[in-house]
Amino acid sequence: MNTRPTPSGPVAPCTPALKFREIPESDIERALALAYLAFHEKPEDELRSHHKDLLRGCARVGAYDGDELVGMVAAFPFTLSVPGGELPCPGVTFACVAPTHRRRGALSGLLAELFARCAAEDWPLAALWASEAVIYGRFGFGDATHGITVELDSTRPLALRIAPDERPLRLVDPADAPALIAGFYERTRAARPGRIGRTKAWWTEEWMNEKDEDDEDMSPPRTVVIGEPLAGYAIYRTKRDESTPGAPGLVRVDDLEAETPAAAAALWQYLASIDLTGKVRAWGRPLDDPLLLFAADRDQVRVTDEFPALWVRLTDVRAALLRRSWAAPVDLVLDVHDAHLPDNSGPHRLTSGPDGTAYEPTHDPADLSVDVRDLAACYLGGTRMTALVHAGLAAEHTPGAAAALDAALHTELLPHTVDGF
Ligand SMILES: CC(=O)SCCNC(=O)CCNC(=O)[C@H](O)C(C)(C)COP(=O)(O)OP(=O)(O)OC[C@H]1O[C@@H](n2cnc3c(N)ncnc32)[C@H](O)[C@@H]1OP(=O)(O)O
Numbered sequence: 001m002n003t004r005p006t007p008s009g010p011v012a013p014c015t016p017a018l019k020f021r022e023i024p025e026s027d028i029e030r031a032l033a034l035a036y037l038a039f040h041e042k043p044e045d046e047l048r049s050h051h052k053d054l055l056r057g058c059a060r061v062g063a064y065d066g067d068e069l070v071g072m073v074a075a076f077p078f079t080l081s082v083p084g085g086e087l088p089c090p091g092v093t094f095a096c097v098a099p100t101h102r103r104r105g106a107l108s109g110l111l112a113e114l115f116a117r118c119a120a121e122d123w124p125l126a127a128l129w130a131s132e133a134v135i136y137g138r139f140g141f142g143d144a145t146h147g148i149t150v151e152l153d154s155t156r157p158l159a160l161r162i163a164p165d166e167r168p169l170r171l172v173d174p175a176d177a178p179a180l181i182a183g184f185y186e187r188t189r190a191a192r193p194g195r196i197g198r199t200k201a202w203w204t205e206e207w208m209n210e211k212d213e214d215d216e217d218m219s220p221p222r223t224v225v226i227g228e229p230l231a232g233y234a235i236y237r238t239k240r241d242e243s244t245p246g247a248p249g250l251v252r253v254d255d256l257e258a259e260t261p262a263a264a265a266a267l268w269q270y271l272a273s274i275d276l277t278g279k280v281r282a283w284g285r286p287l288d289d290p291l292l293l294f295a296a297d298r299d300q301v302r303v304t305d306e307f308p309a310l311w312v313r314l315t316d317v318r319a320a321l322l323r324r325s326w327a328a329p330v331d332l333v334l335d336v337h338d339a340h341l342p343d344n345s346g347p348h349r350l351t352s353g354p355d356g357t358a359y360e361p362t363h364d365p366a367d368l369s370v371d372v373r374d375l376a377a378c379y380l381g382g383t384r385m386t387a388l389v390h391a392g393l394a395a396e397h398t399p400g401a402a403a404a405l406d407a408a409l410h411t412e413l414l415p416h417t418v419d420g421f
Contacts, residue, residue: 017065017066018063018064018065018070018071018101018104018105018106018109019063019064020061020062020063020064020109020110020112020113021061021062021064021113022059022060022061022062023060023061023062023069023072023074025056027062027069028052028055028056028060029052030069031055031060031062031069031072031074031094032048032051032052032055034069034070034071034072034096034098035051035072035094035096037096037098037099038096038097038098038099039096046211047211047213050205050209053205054076055074055094057076057077057201058074058075058076058077058093058094059074059075059077059090059114059117060072060073060074060075061073061074061110061113061114061117062110063097063101063106063109063110065101070097070098070100070101070106071096071097071098071101071106071107071109071110072094072095072096072110073092073093073094073095073107073110073111073114074092074093074094075090075091075092075093075114075117075126076090076091076093076421077090078090078091078127078196078197078421079196079197080125080127080193080194080195080196080197080312081189081190081192081193081194081195081196081197082125082193082320082323082324082379082380083193083324083325083326083327083380083381083409083411084324084325085323085324085325086189086197087123087124087125087320087323087324088121088122088123088124088125089123089125089126089127089312090114090117090118090123090126090127091126091127091128091196091421092114092126092127092128093128093129093421095107095110095128095131107135108139111139111340112340114126115313115315115340115341118315118316119315119316122316122319123315123316124314124315124316124319124320124323125312125313125314125315125320126141126312126313126315127141127144127310127311127312127313128141128310128311129309129310129311129420129421130308130311133308136311137373139313139340140313140314140338140339140340140341140371140372140373140376141311141312141313141373141376142311142312142313142372142373142374142375142376142377142378142379142383143308143309143310143311143377143383144194144310144311144312144376144377144378144379144380144382144383144415145193145194145308145309145310145312145380145382145414145415145416145417146287146306146307146308146309146382146414147283147284147285147286147287147306147307147309147416147417147418148284148285148286148287148289148303148305148306148307149281149282149283149284149285149303149304149305149306150281150282150285150289150291150292150301150302150303150304151279151280151281151282151301151302151304152268152271152272152279152280152281152282152300152301153278153279153299153300153301154248154251154271154272154273154274154277154278154279154280155248155278155279156300157269157272157273158268158269158272158273158295158300158301159295159296159297159300160265160268160269160294160295160296161293161294161295161296162261162262162265162294163262163265164262164265164266164269165226165227165231165232165260165262165263165265165266166266167226167227167228167231167266168226169224169225169226169266169267169270170224170225170226171222171223171224172223172224172225174208174210174220174221174223175208177203177207177208177221177223177233177235178200178203178204178207178208180223180225180230180233181223181225181230181233182198182200182203183230184230184232184233184257184259185198185257187259188257191412191413192286192411192413192414192415192416193380193381193382193411193413193415194309194310194380194382194415194416194417195416195417195418195419196417196419196421198419202419206419206421207221207235207254207255208221208223209221212237215239217239217240217242218237218238218239218252219237219238219239220237221235221236221237221254222235222236222237222238223235224236224267224270224271226258226263226266226267227263231258231259231260231263232256232257232258232259232260232263232264232266232267233255233256233257233258233267234253234255234256234267234270234271235253235254235255235256236251236252236253236254236271237251237252237254238250238251238252238274238277239252240276247278248276248277248278248279249276249277249278250277250278250279250280250281251271251272251274251277251279251280251281252280252281252282252283253271253280253281253282253283254283254284254418255418256268256271256282256285261290261294264290264291264294265294268280268291284309284417284418284420285416286413286414286416287306287382287414287416288413288414309416309417310415310417311376312376312377312379312380313376314344314372314375314376314379315341316343316344317336317338317344317348317359317372317375318344318348318359320379321350321357321359322357322358322359324379326352326357326408326409327407327408327409327410327411328404328407328408328410329352329353329354329408330350330351330352330353330404330405330407330408331349331350331351331352331353332349332350332367332368332398332401332404332405333347333348333349333350333362333364333365333366333367333368334347334348334349334350334359334366334367334368334369334370334375334405335347335348335366335368335369335370336348336369336370336371336372336375337369337370337371337372338371338372341372344372345372346361347361347362347363347364347365347366348360348361348362349362349364350405352408365397366397367396367397367398367401368385368394368395368396368397368398368401368402368405369394369395369397370385370388370393370394370395371393371394374388374393374394378405378406378409379409380411380415381409381410381411381414381415382414382415384402384406385402385403385405385406385409386402386403386406388402389402
């Protein structure tokens with residue numbers, strides 16, 4: 001059997017008039033105007049200039065109708081943590097097409113151009129956050145990391161089942177915070193796949209930016225740390241509730257990492273005890289956040305949302321599989337289907353063991369058939385192949401093949417991405 005019920009589809013035919021080429025620096029203003037048109041935004045000068053800087057640092061592909069720029073994608077030069085290390089991974093952003101040119105294959109052409117660039121640059125992965133979940137599966141992106149929103153009722157002290165770390169907490173000046181916590185963050189990246197490498201500029205402009213891009217009522221970012229040497233940190237903002245006099249305000253947690261459960265408990269307890277606030281909202285927490293287990297009262301700590309976070313594309317399946325580590329020996333034939341990048345398609349024998357990992361074309365019958373988007377969903381260990389087989393999205397020809405692949409793909413911590421872009 002070789003069922004592939006919802007494959008990534010073939011590339012839509014491009015409008016013959018459209019040409020795809022690099023967007024030069026001289027067109028960045030036009031590129032921004034196009035993005036603001038497509039995303040319905042009218043940013044102030046400061047934010048506009050920030051977007052301009054971001055675009056300058058990106059690879060940029062444009063769709064041109066004659067001289068008119070009608071579509072673009074940009075890509076940050078990120079690295080992504082994968083099991084056992086990290087890989088170069090363009091972070092696709094600013095994907096947009098003028099409303100006059102939509103559904104004529106512009107995005108398809110732009111992504112085809114980007115994939116060609118990935119092959120030329122030896123980028124085995126690409127990744128993005130989707131504005132709409134329905135868009136990117138057809139291009140071979142799979143939802144490889146997931147996030148949850150957690151809300152704490154902090155009108156009463158946070159009840160815990162474990163003892164928090166009793167060492168003092170310190171607030172750190174935003175200008176000093178990146179240097180203090182960057183090394184610690186890097187260690188969390190090594191332990192958890194799906195995390196983006198943060199440059200100094202990324203720390204300063206995306207994490208320590210005084211103004212919050214989404215909510216102008218939010219305070220500047222605050223960074224609280226515990227331990228010497230550092231055992232954990234939280235980056236958060238607060239806002240008052242102006243609607244009702246005396247109503248408690250909000251603590252919004254943007255990032256929190258701790259190396260021990262006790263340090264995490266101390267940070268959550270601190271966040272839940274800030275005066276004049278009554279709710280802590282943490283967006284983009286990992287699915288396996290220990291808080292959900294060590295909270296003593298799950299009515300006080302509730303998961304209010306779950307969503308796909310990072311969509312990953314295996315632009316070079318072979319390189320992506322060879323350049324991650326494997327949790328258990330594996331030897332099976334994978335028949336991958338990739339409608340956009342045919343070099344990825346066809347049966348290959350995947351072996352991994354004490355002598356290393358190999359992934360080579362074979363004429364042996366397939367043990368497992370899977371679309372490249374679904375393999376991408378499993379790649380960081382966040383989705384189980386057995387679940388995909390049960391959902392009818394992958395076909396198991398040899399009993400036990402999916403379970404064997406899951407054992408090899410397993411990661412101790414679930415993949416997680418908190419850097420939006
Ligand atoms: C990574 C990021 O930046 S996410 C941000 C994405 N951008 C936005 O949401 C901005 C507003 N939207 C847009 O600019 C455009 O509609 C885009 C970029 C989403 C799509 O661009 P288009 O050039 O219209 O896409 P294109 O014509 O190549 O579509 C290819 C296929 O995807 C489908 N598709 C594209 N967008 C959507 C959508 N929003 N919902 C459902 N299907 C979609 C098309 O129907 C087409 O399907 P088909 O091959 O079966 O015919």
